[in-house]
Amino acid sequence: GAVVSQHPSWVICKSGTSVKIECRSLDFQATTMFWYRQFPKQSLMLMATSNEGSKATYEQGVEKDKFLINHASLTLSTLTVTSAHPEDSSFYICSASRPGSGANVLTFGAGSRLTVL
Amino acid sequence: GQNIDQPTEMTATEGAIVQINCTYQTSGFNGLFWYQQHAGEAPTFLSYNVLDGLEEKGRFSSFLSRSKGYSYLLLKELQMKDSASYLCAVKDSNYQLIWGAGTKLIIKP
Numbered sequence: 001g002a003v004v005s006q007h008p009s010w011v012i013c014k015s016g017t018s019v020k021i022e023c024r025s026l027d028f029q030a031t032t033m034f035w036y037r038q039f040p041k042q043s044l045m046l047m048a049t050s051n052e053g054s055k056a057t058y059e060q061g062v063e064k065d066k067f068l069i070n071h072a073s074l075t076l077s078t079l080t081v082t083s084a085h086p087e088d089s090s091f092y093i094c095s096a097s098r099p100g101s102g103a104n105v106l107t108f109g110a111g112s113r114l115t116v117l
Numbered sequence: 118g119q120n121i122d123q124p125t126e127m128t129a130t131e132g133a134i135v136q137i138n139c140t141y142q143t144s145g146f147n148g149l150f151w152y153q154q155h156a157g158e159a160p161t162f163l164s165y166n167v168l169d170g171l172e173e174k175g176r177f178s179s180f181l182s183r184s185k186g187y188s189y190l191l192l193k194e195l196q197m198k199d200s201a202s203y204l205c206a207v208k209d210s211n212y213q214l215i216w217g218a219g220t221k222l223i224i225k226p
Contacts, residue, residue, distance in 0.1 A: 043217060044204070091157075
């Protein structure tokens with residue numbers, strides 16, 4: 001149990017366009033999901049915490065108007081990278097806490113590799 | 118500030134044992150996690166320690182000393198598929214996860 005599905009797994013877009021990444025909890029309800037970004041050979045950087053039915057909480061330095069997060073249901077959170085630029089190219093990973101894990105173990109989606117030309 | 122330190126890279130031989138260390142300085146402590154991440158893939162959960170001592174799970178064991186701000190992940194009977202990055206993460210007083218940069222483990226035949 002506790003499967004998180006992320007789509008698309010990779011995407012290439014032109015500079016200035018917007019890209020939407022979906023994160024779904026397949027077999028459990030996730031009131032909270034987390035969005036991370038990971039640059040090559042670096043650790044995970046938390047971008048924002050997505051809360052179902054309310055506004056996301058963004059980490060310092062993350063532009064909320066550029067990285068739009070919507071968590072409209074208990075099983076779906078979306079991250080939209082607006083007006084993407086080459087420096088936004090990265091590996092974006094979503095996660096949710098595995099219910100009943102006690103330690104709130106995070107289950108991660110497979111990640112989405114974004115390349116902005 | 119908050120900090121998690123792990124070696125950047127380690128090399129070990131197939132069939133051998135390797136220990137990956139992690140030291141941390143965080144504002145409070147609410148548990149330490151180890152995750153495995155293969156190149157280009159998402160992390161997968163390996164272990165969780167909140168009390169001092171050793172947690173064993175098959176070929177993998179994780180140790181914690183809260184007084185020393187120290188943990189290690191021990192991998193036994195190494196297999197080629199164990200080649201991956203191993204991430205140490207600590208949950209601080211606000212229950213926020215602080216991630217280490219990861220240790221890239223290279224297994225040689």
